[in-house]
Amino acid sequence: MGSLPMFAIVASPQKGLYTPTKSILPMNFGDGESNELMSPKKTATPRRLFSPTKETPSTSQPAYQRFQSLVESGRPTLQLPYKYRCLAETFKCLDTVCSMFFNRHETITMKKLKPAVQRMLRKNFSESSLAQIAHLYPEAYKFSQKKMTNPGSLTKYDYYQLVITPNVAESSVHVTSTTDSDDIIMSGQRKSMNPQVMTERQQHFNKLLLDIVKVEHNKFLQSLNPPMHISPERVTRWHPEFDLQNCPDIGRKELPQPPNIEKFSSARDILSTARNLFDCATPKERMMQRYEAKQKLDKQPDVVEPKAYDPVASILKGVPKSLIERIRARQAAKALDSMTRRPSQDKESNNYARLPDLARHIRNIFVTESKGVLDLDFVLAKLENSYREQIPRNDMKELLQLLAKETPLNWLTFPHIRDRDFLKINKSADLTEIIKQLQTKAEEKR
Structure with a gap:
């Protein structure tokens, strides 16, 4: 018997079969064609x-x-x-x-x-x-x-x-x-x-x-x-x-x-229709019609129309x-x-007619709050509650801008501070003169 080696290596047998893998083929970009590994493309155009x-x-x-x-x-x-x-x-x-x-x-x-x-x-x-x-x-x-x-x-x-x-x-x-x-x-x-x-x-x-x-x-x-x-x-x-x-x-x-289709329901209707058909337009019928027309003309009296009464002529x-x-x-x-x-002229005339009363309301709001500058939204809310007409907020804002445009000496201004709009008035200006000028403007636009 031969002698055995001192150390024997015992290992599990290796698997000879491997999971099939896709071999990557080189891609040729020179001729414009590529060998990409992907699902087969549909070359046929689908029927639409x-x-x-x-x-x-x-x-x-x-x-x-x-x-x-x-x-x-x-x-x-x-x-x-x-x-x-x-x-x-x-x-x-x-x-x-x-x-x-x-x-x-x-x-x-x-x-x-x-x-x-x-x-x-x-x-x-x-x-x-x-x-x-x-x-x-x-x-x-x-x-x-x-x-x-x-x-x-x-x-x-x-x-x-x-x-x-x-x-x-x-x-x-x-x-x-x-x-x-x-x-x-x-x-x-x-x-x-x-x-x-x-x-x-x-x-x-x-x-x-x-x-x-x-x-x-x-x-x-x-x-x-x-x-x-x-x-x-x-x-x-x-x-x-x-x-x-x-x-x-x-x-x-x-x-x-x-179409006039006559329908007879009885013999009496047939006889009356035949009698009317044969008795019309006879000499006797025509003579009676002329006699009746002459009698109506003789009975009509002469009518004298009175003159129409004109109340305006009597007053003047x-x-x-x-x-x-x-x-x-x-x-x-x-x-x-x-x-x-035009309707636009009526709207302009109404806006100018509101300005004198609006100026009084704004002056009263600033006097009541004892401030020279107020937040614009606060003033609009006050005007909505106190003004005699119900005017939308956007329209009221346009009226304030028109008032600032027509008043002299910068009586009403709109300062913009820190992304907020404010309203400021000049308290030293004479409100009576401002209202007179606004009334004159309203008369011109009327």
């Missing part, structure tokens, strides 16, 4: 399916041109009579209900239209209001009589209904559908009543009502003594003596009526004519100024 979308044609107008009428309309200052406002509200509700039926491509009959408009208007709606709208705005709707069937009735009785069709211009629609295989482009004409169309129709209807009132107002100005000549576009208020509620009623357009009896003419000219000039006055 889109629902048809509307594309605006290239020839459409920009938004600032399409909505320019909304900017130019501004805030209306001329009021309409109550009956005209009711008719405008009726047209608005009628147009809203008609748009819902029209966009669903339903036949709009008076039977379906009346209850829907009455629920929305909270008032009765009849054909007389529809006739007024048709007279004032004939391009808005088309009216016709259509024969309707009644399939659920036992008698199978057919009847005629008034059909209302909104007169809306056709709008072009451009629809595009994109797929991998091909592109489908569809374009065509379609009528619809969108909010923009409804707004334009309502504005046009209100303008027509306002034009009628302007014509009546111009007639009233011409009837004055002396007559006033003013362009209707310059008028921002009606004349103080103009009776706005006495404007004439809107005329009524004759709507299409169903004995007053010099030149003085009356000067007074009337002064009244006409004052009325002309009030009719052409």
Whole structure:
């Protein structure tokens, strides 16, 4: 036997199989290609399916041109009579209900239209209001009589209904559908009543009502003594003596009526109709009509219209004519100024009229607090509690700035210290002189 070594190393057998690893390959950046180790990329373009979308044609107008009428309309200052406002509200509700039926491509009959408009208007709606709208705005709707069937009735009785069709211009629609295989482009004409169309129709209807009132107002100005000549576009208020509620009623357009189909329920109706048909326009009937007309003319007495009583002429009896003419000219000039006055001028006049009273309140606040400088928010809170009008804080701050601008000798200033606004007054200034100057300014702006 051979001899064994003194020390024997006993170790566990090593694993010959290792977990597979990814060998990093060199990346070549020179030729623009890289061998990066990552998940395989999808080279195929996925198929995209889109629902048809509307594309605006290239020839459409920009938004600032399409909505320019909304900017130019501004805030209306001329009021309409109550009956005209009711008719405008009726047209608005009628147009809203008609748009819902029209966009669903339903036949709009008076039977379906009346209850829907009455629920929305909270008032009765009849054909007389529809006739007024048709007279004032004939391009808005088309009216016709259509024969309707009644399939659920036992008698199978057919009847005629008034059909209302909104007169809306056709709008072009451009629809595009994109797929991998091909592109489908569809374009065509379609009528619809969108909010923009409804707004334009309502504005046009209100303008027509306002034009009628302007014509009546111009007639009233011409009837004055002396007559006033003013362009209707310059008028921002009606004349103080103009009776706005006495404007004439809107005329009524004759709507299409169903054909006159006589239905006889008994033999008596047939005989009476035949008798009237054959006895009319006979020589005897014509002679009796001429005799009755002559008798009516002979019985009418001669009517002498008395002269109208003029209370103004009786009161001004004995007053010099030149003085009356000067007074009337002064009244006409004052009325002309009030009719052409802008709303911004009224706001400026009211602000200047508040300044004298506001100066007294500010002076009292500083005297009560025994200080020459106060926090601006504290002064505004005091003015909100003590001023005779309820004015928002921002508007009150603008009034204080206007007061500081119009008062002399820096009577009121706004120092800004440590990110806070303060109010400071000059106690040595004469408040009486300041109030007189503010009252003079208010008279000039009136």
